[in-house]
Amino acid sequence: MIRTVESALHMSAPVLAAYSYCEAVTGQQARNFAYGIRLLPTPKRRAMSALYAFSRRVDDIGDGTLATEVKAARLEDTRALLTRVREGKVEEDDTDPVAVALAHAAEAFPIPLGGLDELIDGVLMDVQGETYETWDDLKVYCRCVAGAIGRLSLGVFGTEAGARGSERASEYADTLGLALQLTNILRDVREDAEGGRTYLPADDLAKFGCSAGFNGPTPPEGSDFAGLVHFEVRRARTLFAEGYRLLPMLDRRSGACVAAMAGIYRRLLDRIEREPEAVLRGRVSLPGREKAYVAVRGLSGLDTRHVTRRTLRRRT
Numbered sequence: 001m002i003r004t005v006e007s008a009l010h011m012s013a014p015v016l017a018a019y020s021y022c023e024a025v026t027g028q029q030a031r032n033f034a035y036g037i038r039l040l041p042t043p044k045r046r047a048m049s050a051l052y053a054f055s056r057r058v059d060d061i062g063d064g065t066l067a068t069e070v071k072a073a074r075l076e077d078t079r080a081l082l083t084r085v086r087e088g089k090v091e092e093d094d095t096d097p098v099a100v101a102l103a104h105a106a107e108a109f110p111i112p113l114g115g116l117d118e119l120i121d122g123v124l125m126d127v128q129g130e131t132y133e134t135w136d137d138l139k140v141y142c143r144c145v146a147g148a149i150g151r152l153s154l155g156v157f158g159t160e161a162g163a164r165g166s167e168r169a170s171e172y173a174d175t176l177g178l179a180l181q182l183t184n185i186l187r188d189v190r191e192d193a194e195g196g197r198t199y200l201p202a203d204d205l206a207k208f209g210c211s212a213g214f215n216g217p218t219p220p221e222g223s224d225f226a227g228l229v230h231f232e233v234r235r236a237r238t239l240f241a242e243g244y245r246l247l248p249m250l251d252r253r254s255g256a257c258v259a260a261m262a263g264i265y266r267r268l269l270d271r272i273e274r275e276p277e278a279v280l281r282g283r284v285s286l287p288g289r290e291k292a293y294v295a296v297r298g299l300s301g302l303d304t305r306h307v308t309r310r311t312l313r314r315r316t
């Protein structure tokens with residue numbers, strides 16, 4: 001049974017403590033997304049924090065230094081936990097605060113929990129060292145680790161668009177996830193290379209003379225690294241433009257949350273476009289004041305109105 005948002009506000013001390021734990025994890029670790037999540041009303045903010053804390057746990061298993069088979073086993077433990085959540089088998093006094101908060105959020109909002117299975121599938125691909133020949137191949141991975149997060153988030157945000165509109169909203173949320181993930185991949189080129197990983201499609205790397213990979217602060221000799229980055233930036237921008245069509249389908253504060261998350265990442269993309277080689281030297285980031293500015297713009301609807309008008313103009 002789905003609880004109403006009002007009844008979700010009256011919650012037991014263990015559930016409140018579980019949400020506080022997830023909010024602390026979000027505040028400390030979601031260096032960019034926390035700015036958007038903070039703009040939501042309390043029940044949605046708590047539910048998004050529960051989703052974030054669960055996703056963080058899955059991601060951390062993938063990123064750690066454990067052996068492949070240990071990582072795979074831990075990911076399957078997480079999947080088993082998810083099954084308990086789905087079957088309503090997590091009690092409020094369970095010792096795992098993330099499970100308690102997620103179980104509560106999944107009762108309060110129509111969250112399509114299968115998206116978290118997809119996330120686990122995506123991180124398993126990563127752990128098993130999957131490589132991507134083409135953008136279509138990479139898209140499968142991005143759909144699992146980011147598109148699914150967009151679709152899960154939409155369950156919390158809700159949309160007033162009716163059944164057919166919901167389907168479209170879900171596609172836009174998925175596409176926005178792809179845009180964020182591709183931006184994230186560009187930003188983390190250096191860090192991933194140090195961990196022995198390149199996510200960018202092999203055929204794009206070949207086209208720009210970068211098949212040798214990246215192992216230092218300068219591009220491979222004779223390559224057109226800037227060309228590669230600009231090519232992927234254009235691809236990300238197209239995805240952002242499509243994904244932004246979600247914004248007018250959301251209520252004001254959910255729209256503000258998405259506009260802040262996407263707005264911060266778009267500014268990262270702007271920086272990367274201006275200085276492609278910066279991603280080989282380290283992680284490109286925005287100062288806190290700039291992220292706060294983007295969040296306030298999201299709340300005032302500035303970004304939403306701008307994008308909606310532009311999107312409509314493009315379509316007519």
Ligand SMILES: CC(C)=CCC/C(C)=C/CC/C(C)=C/COP(=O)(O)OP(=O)(O)O
Nearest residue numbers: 031032146149150153173176177180181184
């Ligand atoms: C509709 C909607 C809400 C769509 C958005 C979906 C979404 C939030 C996808 C997240 C994908 C992503 C780039 C995660 C990186 O997390 P990270 O912890 O590595 O990020 P960080 O290092 O930038 O903090």
